[in-house]
Amino acid sequence: MKSILCVGAGLSGAVIARTLAESGHAVTVLEARDHVAGNCHTERCPETGVLVHVYGPHIFHTDDTEVWDYVNRYEIFRPYRNRVKTTVGGRVYALPINLHTINQFFGTAMGPDEAFAFIEAQADTSIVAPQTFEEQALRFVGRDLYEAFFRGYTVKQWGCAPSALPASILRRLPVRFSYDDNYFFHRFQGMPTTGYTAMVRRILDHPGIEVHLESRFSRDMAGNFDHVFYSGPLDAWYDFDMGRLGYRTLDFERFTHGGDYQGCAVMNYPEVDVPFTRITEHRHFAPWEDHALSVCYREYSRACAPADIPYYPIRLVEEKKLLGAYVERADTEVGVTFVGRLGTYRYLDMDVTIREALDTARTFRIHDARGTRMPAFAVRPI
Incomplete structure (x- = not known):
């Protein structure tokens, strides 16, 4: 022993x-x-009874x-599907980018094959081997979708230009030519x-x-x-x-709401002029529970100082x-x-x-x- x-x-x-x-x-x-x-x-939040994810x-x-x-x-673990929404230009879209997102954003009614060809036409095919986040986005979704959904969010989340980040960060974000808006591909998904x-x-x-x-x-x-x-x-x-290894940390602005605040667990805000990256509504992380009130977090990303909690290397x-x-x-x-x-x-x-x-x-x-x-x-x- x-x-x-x-x-x-x-x-x-x-x-x-x-x-x-x-x-x-x-x-x-x-x-x-x-x-x-x-x-x-x-x-548990004593005021609302909501089970809160304290650190996000x-x-x-x-x-x-x-x-x-x-x-x-x-x-x-109860079944749970992560369905993220995003607010851009005063309209709400589904993430990850899928057939519904594409049709809604461009005002079209394309089928999968047609949408695939359309996005290929939008893409910058001159980028053969993307090295940066920006190149990866431009190569696979084109300028319009990149500017709307990725550029601003990335600047706020990482505190630097997307051209300074490796392409590998974006490879985790899929584009789907179906109406599947489940954020993850994995067989097993749930909440405790x-x-x-x-x-x-x-x-x-x-x-x-x-x-x-x-x-x-x-x-x-x-x-x-x-x-x-x-x-x-x-x-x-x-x-x-x-020296210190660099991290990004998060600040949370917590507030309560009398009812359902946004109708989903996660709402992204990718526009640069909105200071926070997203709002999370914690009642929706346990959809089997019923609460009259809600707990929400506005989430802000910034450089991690010595006294902060390190989140993202x-x-x-x-x-x-x-x-x-x-x-x-x-x-x-x-x-x-x-x-x-x-x-x-x-x-x-x-x-x-x-x-x-x-x-x-x-x-x-x-x-x-x-x-x-x-x-x-x-x-x-x-």
Whole structure:
């Protein structure tokens, strides 16, 4: 039996803690906040009764059967389809761009093949190998759709011109030549009936796990344990002595409404003259519930300052260079493995986070059985 420390009680720390506790190890979990579940924390609003996604909405979606079965082991997930709307020029459209969006925007009534040919004609076919976000958009949807739905939103979300962002960011946003407006392609999609925090509490409910909330980690604690799984920021492990990795953070302007405010869970506002990126209405994330009042968030994106919660790793050229330097140092560490979104400086969906946590814990068990060294990264950041 080994003594294990998991730094952070989000999905990474909780899943690793549970997996290793079930293998007979003694696990301590340290969490700096006053709750578990990290940024997918949910809580009941005492005024409205609405289950609020405190740090912004989290919709669970995956093609990974084992991960889907895993979360349903600790919570009942109800079917949920993410159908995003966007307001442009005083009109509401469906996202991702689909046949309805195209016909509505251009005032047409095209079928799939006709619409495909039409968008191809709009596209800038002189761009053979798109390198930037802007080039990717212009190549595949053309100037009009790019300007309406992508350019302004991207400037607000990332704080820079779309021409400065890699094309890979836009590859996650599909264009569909059907009337399917389900945002995700995955087989399994749902929301936890009683929320993510309740689910994570159940994951951590094991006699081999000891959880300490409002408890900050310092590196001198590592010597008290056989191994540390660290889900905090990679650069924070080194006290940012080579500089800080860049993130975008979010500010939320919360307000309540007497009734249904916008009729959907997510309404985007891609126009630059609207300061926020979207409004989320949290009653719609649990459509099986009935509430007289509503809780909404206006969401603003900005550069992350030292005291802010880091949300989205920027990962542009300078950030990747600094990341490489930190990874090189981390590779020499013994007794610590860096995990999760912050520990590996990567944007991770919840299902990928859980998959990597399961795999990381299983890798540790193999190394423990063989008496070999557990690496600093079970999944390489770069």
